[in-house]
Amino acid sequence: MMSSSPHISDLLNRYMEICQMHKVQPSSDVVSWLKKAMVQKLTCQKCTMVISLDQLKNADLFPLTDLFRSNDSNALETVDLLCGSSVGLDECTILSLMHAINTRLRVVDIRDTPLKEDILRDLFNSGLDCQVLNVKSTEIQTLNMAGKFMHMHTLNMDFCTSLSTMEKDCFTYMPNLTRLSMCATRISNLWTTVAALLKLPSLLELRFQNCLCCKDTSPCHLKDVNATKISNNTPTEGYFGKLHIDEYTVSQKYNLHHPSPICFQKHYREYMIVSLPRLRVLDNCQIGKFDGERAKTVFSSYYEVLPNKRQHKESIISVLHMRETGTSGILNQKSLKSKGPSLHKKSQSFYSRSLCAAKLGSSAWPVLHPLSNISQIMKEEGRILRPRQFEYHQTDPSLMAFGTLEGEVVVINHETGNLVKYLPVFDTNKSVLGLCWLKRFQSKLVVGYDNGSLRLYDINDTLPEVADNYSSSIGVDFDDFQHLTSVHVNATDEQILTSGYSKKVAVYDISTGKRLHLFTDMHREAINVAKFAHHSPSLFVTSSFDHDVKMWDLRTKPVNPCYTASSSSGNVMVCFSPDDLYLLVSAVDNEVKQLLAVDGRLHTNFDIAPTGSGQNYTRSYYMNGRDYIISGSCDEPVVRVCCAQTGRRLRDIYLEGQNARSLMFVQSLRGDPFRHFHMAILAAYVRPSSKWEIIKVNLLSSGQYSAEYQKGQHLCLSYRLGT
Known part of the structure; x- marks a missing residue:
């Protein structure tokens, strides 16, 4: 019976045994990765195994998957899975390997990997325990990441040029996601996009276009402390054509590149700032107090949150209850008792319009x-x-x-x-x-x-x-x-x-x-x-x-x-x-x-x-x-x-x-x-x-x-x- 606390030195031996069982030659690359992990353990570093799928063949994946299903693999603290092209590798086997690594996954980088859309869909529906997921330049049209990604804090979907839609169950189980990048996609709908992003309680940094000097979603280090006023008519060259930037939003040194179509929506930045109040960085540009105040002013003059002049979202059940009792939502029980219900009766048209507002407010799709x-x-x-x-x-x-x-x-x-x-x-x-x-x-x-x-x-x-x-x-x-x-x-x-x-x-x-x-x-x-x-x-x-x-x-x-x-x-x-x-x-x-x-x-x-x-x-x-x-x-x-x-x-x-x-x-x-x-x-x-x-x-x-x-x-x- 395997030891409940395996040692890192046992991992290499276990890998050799599994290769014999599969009747395949051990991969020299896998052996090298395991030895590096052993050195890390001996020098009291964090024991991390970095797997580069580009260096493996299909035959190498099966023993590696079995290795991570064994108790011996618990000696590894984290695993990074990198895949640049994976040409010739079986996609289902790659998916099995990810799930076998399970909670030890730290980084999954499958950028530029020609994975089929059904494989990506299975991955997004089943979920992963990784902390960082990079699916840059992959082919997927509809995003429905309904699986559990409970530990993920960074997601990169840049240059997914077929991606146009987020489904309503997307991002349901991502409580720790703080950084999201979706530059050069086909995302264009402000309303469904925001409805999906509101399910991310920890989201702080977001971008649909990027500053060219920035490698991630963090604020651009070249941005001026004080924003310089630029004309409403000043165009910025971008991946999809010309983009018009509202005044006071960015500095003259801040150049936008690779925008998704959503960035071309009028007052896009203000809409995002108001709709996602926890956001701190948008498109590599810090959101300050002045930005928030100005965004509210622009938003209120150009957008209507709810129909029929309703200012606050109400549940359908509460509106139905008010209709049955003949009350309005702003009245409390004390006022009802003192003034009598007859003074607070509303017309059926009022309740009908309130019900429409409640339904539309809960139906982004x-x-x-x-x-x-x-x-x-x-x-x-x-x-x-x-x-x-x-x-x-x-x-x-x-x-x-x-x-x-x-x-x-x-x-x-x-x-x-x-x-x-x-x-x-x-x-x-x-x-x-x-x-x-x-x-x-x-x-x-x-x-x-x-x-x-x-x-x-x-x-x-x-x-x-x-x-x-x-x-x-x-x-x-x-x-x-x-x-x-x-x-x-x-x-x-x-x-x-x-x-x-x-x-x-x-x-x-x-x-x-x-x-x-x-x-x-x-x-x-x-x-x-x-x-x-x-x-x-x-x-x-x-x-x-x-x-x-x-x-x-x-x-x-x-x-x-x-x-x-x-x-x-x-x-x-x-x-x-x-x-x-x-x-x-x-x-x-x-x-x-x-x-x-x-x-x-x-x-x-x-x-x-x-x-x-x-x-x-x-x-x-x-x-x-x-x-x-x-x-x-x-x-x-x-x-x-x-x-x-x-x-x-x-x-x-x-x-x-x-x-x-x-x-x-x-x-x-x-x-x-x-x-x-x-x-x-x-x-x-x-x-x-x-x-x-x-x-x-x-x-x-x-x-x-x-x-x-x-x-x-x-x-x-x-x-x-x-x-």
Whole structure:
């Protein structure tokens, strides 16, 4: 039986015996490492064995693993495991060796090691007892370090260039992690990143970009004691392009390099300082008292922590309790007894908004649910539906209609995924570019096609299988409108408004199909969108690439607009707020603002950072009535949620494909008119193939992806007929 207190001199003999058992020659490198450890023990130094996997073969790993599983290895105090490339070594055997060393692991350095993502995932899920982990330049896209890393104080993930996401269980068991470096990754989401980092109670030093002279996360020794003011417009060259630094944050000698995309978020530094109050060093720059105070000021003016003007996080249970008892959270029992409960009753709307705030405050990872399974559509095998436009129903919370690039119109129950109506296409050379449900006649919708044709459908009617003149299901013929891009119905369901890639706007009688008006030269360039007001049947607004938005009134035979408001770039779209008090204007490259509908004066500028692309077409809509706006652009995989009254940013929602090369961009979006903090996004995949997908988003639930996604039905699935 082995001695309970083995001596270091026995370790070499035990290694030789194990090699004989495995019928392999002892590694001269392993023998050398063991002898060095023996010398350390004899000279009263800390007994540490340094293993360099680059010097070993696969056959050497098995006896070494068995050696650390034996009691003799307890003579070693610590073990450092270094692996620069490990080409040819079995990855599972390396993982077994790490676990065999167990609590004696001090440093695990597997930088530049071409480990497969599933091996890294196993490592992160199982955990390690090391103190330092260096996985620099390894290939992993989604980080979920949910395993136990109880002794780890330093983690280096620099140059993990595929890493884009932290899952909600990440960093759950790292109570002693004080230093974290993630430079030159693809991490970009402030909200999910901070939610993950808040699970690290000991985190003091963090960096997503580094000072070139700094080898670790500690403060840069070249930084001036007093920060020098630099201009807001001074760019710093970085790994991803140009980075704009706010004044007073860094010194002129402090140069940033290898930033992750999160560093390009506006007021990134201030957001991190306020959200992680225990942090002492960010990006090799010390956080002083002045930095903290200034960060709070900037944060409060640009970001909204909780929705609906709530200042403090509350649990869902406490809000439900207050709703049942009719009290507010600021009252104590004594005040209730003295003043009586009737004085402190709140409206149901108050509790509903508080409940939304509590749910959103605890859900950094919103649920994304792709509407990919419409199995009741019986068509030829393998046919794909590619959505091009969609609209929620205005009175039925369960219905959604979408038109496709091929010209089909599909009505679905988006709550269950069941098909309600499928309207086939008889002219294969057209795509659906406009949809609008009628308000009073709730089963009808107007559809506009890119060939200029207009159709009025009733989803309660049965379509003939073959039609010689396929005008519409209810027999109304409309004159074509060339270059059509937009259709809209007025408040009384009497007129249809159309616009397109021209300077013209047409108004049709919805019951007869007759064109009532054709207005020409309303703008200097093409009119992208024309929208009626929700409550005034004669008012409509137009937006154009000529930079202008114009309000018109049909009662005055619109020759001159009621007013004109201008943007600094071409306008992509405009829409009324649900109560018609405001206009939401979206211009190219994230220029989004809210105007007073009465006279076009600026009310809110949402101050979204531009990308510099003249092709970044931005679209924005209202959510939660007119409380919030959602905005997305065709060159970006993100939807931004902002308070409509203050312009402050509440949340960003990132669309991510199944791998680093799967790029998703926002083509259109809508707020759910019946559910607060719900929306749907039309996303397009650029690589590896062109696919279009409608994705529902629930900001009030946490889970990142729906159960279907987690079971393997990835976001890149498209609507398939007959499957």
